[in-house]
Amino acid sequence: MQKLQTQGLHHITLVGADRQTSIDFWEGLLGMPFVFEQPNLDNAMESHIYFDPGDGRLITIFTREDRKPDPRRTPTDPGCVHHIAFNVSRAVFMQAIERLDARGIKHTGLRDRKIFDAIYFEDPLGLLIELSCYKFEPPFGHSHSDVLIEAHKLRVAAGARAIGEVHLADAIELLVARSRPSLSEDRTAKDPYRL
16 A cells, blocks of 8 residues: 655635635735636536635635625534635734734734744635744755654653744754754854853
8 A cells, every 4th residue: 555645735726706706805815816717617607716825836716606705604514624824924924913904804813823923814705714924934955844843853852732932943953953064073052152
């Protein structure tokens, strides 16, 4: 038996209401360029529109002009999508509350998730959307996942409930030490200010 190894998210497809509601939300609020449209190849009554969330991957929406937005919260039963999270820069994150407030969009305010900060709000169809901003940058050549797996190991070894900044900082130091050679024989921490 062998795995079917994935190499990244290809796209997420959501069921939308009418076309303009999707365009106004995904591009008009979240800034995702509207990049492609064609009929839904499995349902001629629907259109299939595509947005770039910022990394070249795709968010696609099935729309139909006779469907209207229903803002009631989407189901969170087992097997349902709870929320979709999008990465934003610190600069955008720091403006998110003000910009959501300016549109009258209800949100949670800033939530500290230890490894990132988050703000939650619902789209016009009741889907929970999260804007996330990492509290760390991975070292060159590494991903956020590389840092998180090392920070997790450090957290578990320390008996901590959640990953903290100390675990992230130590994980980054560990990854750099493993991946970057040095001419020094002793790479341990030193005190250059000792008397």
